[in-house]
Each structure stands twice: as structure tokens, then as C-alpha cells.
Amino acid sequence: METKTISRRSVLTGMGAVLATAAFNPILGNGFQTDEFQLSNSEEDPKTKYPRPPFKEQSQPWPGLVSKMDPRPDHGEKSYKGSGRLRGRKALITGGDSGMGRAAAIAYAREGADVAINYFPNEEEDAREVIQLIKAEGRKAIAIPGDLRDETFCKSLVEKAAKELGGLDIVVNNAARQQTHASILDISTEEFDWTMKTNIYAPFWIIKAALPYLKPGSSIIGTSSVQAYAPTEDLYDYAQTKAATTNYIKSLAKQLAPKGIRVNGVAPGPVWTPLQVSGGATMEKLKQFGSQTPLERPGQPAELASIYVQLAANDASYATGQIYGASGGEGNP
DSSP states (O other): OOOOOOOHHHHHHHHHHHHHHHHHOOBOTTSOBSSSOOOOOSOOOTTTSSOOSOOOOOOOSTTOOGGGOSSOOOOSTTTOOOOSTTTTOEEEEETTTSHHHHHHHHHHHHTTOEEEEEEOGGGHHHHHHHHHHHHHTTOOEEEEEOOTTOHHHHHHHHHHHHHHHTSOOEEEEOOOOOOOOSSGGGOOHHHHHHHHIIIIIHHHHHHHHHGGGOOTTOEEEEEOOGGGTSOOTTOHHHHHHHHHHHHHHHHHHHHHGGGTOEEEEEEEOSBOSHHIIIIISOHHHHHTTTTTSTTSSOBOTHHHHHHHHHHHSGGGTTOOSOEEEESTTOSOO
16 A cells, blocks of 8 residues: 655645745635735734724714714624635624624624525614625625514514525624613613613513524524613613623523524623713713723624624523623623
């Protein structure tokens, strides 16, 4: 029998050829050019990786647009590289036009999933960008604008997503309303109701509508917040909804475990999203946003994308009822 051996030189030569090919190929697998962003596997200092305060004064009408923020948030548009972890999966993401929802949508598509996103109608500009990014990966991209305060719409949202995607096995309840108020006396019943309907009622309606489509192996993911554990004085109503989100995740996980459906959550700390510039923070807090964390900066949505992927992936099959935090060293869990 003839034994074939491979020399160290031939291995290195082969690797060199692969690396050389990659170096001269201007398009990555995710479809984006690298002239403005240098991907690297080298060590990075998390304190200086992204912009740090002070930030410029800026404000937008609610709910705000990514395209008008300065600096513009990073959702992984150029940096996230998938490896097929969600190949064949079908996901619905609320608030998928910006923030963590946008980061999850981009990551899911690059991991092989088809994605439907929901967003408020006046966020169409941002939503079009996300749809284009999903399609660039060769995945189905479904845009479903609408107001989550409407129970009828929430039901139709799920039905349309399942129909257009050909099924449903990942549901990410991410959309939220956040408005800062110095005093409880400044919050009208209408405003309180708006926050509760968006942050609490909508996930309730969406999950109920989605359950008939979800089979064993499916995942439900909610976006909680550090506000659920360490609420600030100016987010009285928003903080309540995030505590409730954490609670429904833990309760529902126990209820749905016998059906093989996992329920988990992500709890961000201060993250640079349109929520902050459209009434979610005072101008004083905005200028120093994230400075109070040990990393002394806000997080970027891209830094949470891999958490949403992990919680939806099959290799996380023993994780349910869990809240995964990303808060720059501040708060719990």
C-alpha cells in the first residue's frame, strides 16, 4: 500500500493561495466590499472598538431613523459573517428596521434563515435597507409594516409572515417604545397605554398567534433590558415593561418546554439606537450615553447579534428560560 504524505511546505503553500485569493477578492461572502471596513480576527480593545461619549446633541421625532443618527450605529452590515447556523430556518422579527432587531435580521440572513421584519410605517427608509441586506444573502425578505398596538394587526402579521416564509420557527419580540419622563406626573394615560401596548400586549398577541405554527425545536426570543434589574428614575413605564418581559420569558419557558419550544431573552444595557435620539433619553444623558458603564461607552447593536443567533440555534438546545445580558459590565444578569 502506498502511503501519501503532505509536507508542511505544501500545506502552507496551499493556505497561502487561499489567503491570496481572499485578499484580492473585493467581495466577501456577505456581499459587502471591504474598502471601508477591515475585518480582523486579532484582539480588539472593547473600550475603544466603537465611538465613545461625548456625543453631539441630536433629536428626532419618534421612532427615529438609523440613517439620521450621528454617529450611525453598527448593526453588523459589514462585519457580521455567517456560518450556516440557521440554514433553512424562518424568522419573524418585530422592530427589525433598527437597533437589535436590525442586527438580528442581518445575522439571521447570513446564517441562512429567511426573515420577515415588522416596523412602524414611518420607518420605511430604514426597513428598505434591511430588506436589501437580507436579499443580498439570497434569502427571502418580507417587509410587514404596521402598528403593534392593534391586536388584529398582530394576528395578521404572524399569518402573513408564516405564509410568505412557508412556515415559522423563530419569533423575536424586539419592538419597544421608550420615552424619558422626569416624573410620573408627566406621563399621561395615553402615553402609558402606548408603552404597555407596544412592549407587553404586542408580544402577548404575537406569541398566541404564532404558537400553532411553532414545532419542536422552535425558539421565541424577547428583548428585555438592564432596566428590568436596575431601573433609572426617568424610565418609570418602560422599565416596568422590561421587568414584565423578563418574567414572561421565564414563565413561558416552563409552559412551552414540554412542547419542545424554547423561550429566552436578551437584556441589553445602554445601546446606541434610535430609541435614544427620539425621546428615550434626555439631551444631557444622550451626550454622555454609556459613559457610566465600566467600558465607558454605549454598546452597538452588532455586539448583540451573535446572542440572538445563539439563542435561536439548535446547538443551544438546553438553554430555555435564560436571559443573556450585554451591558458593558453594568447591572444584571
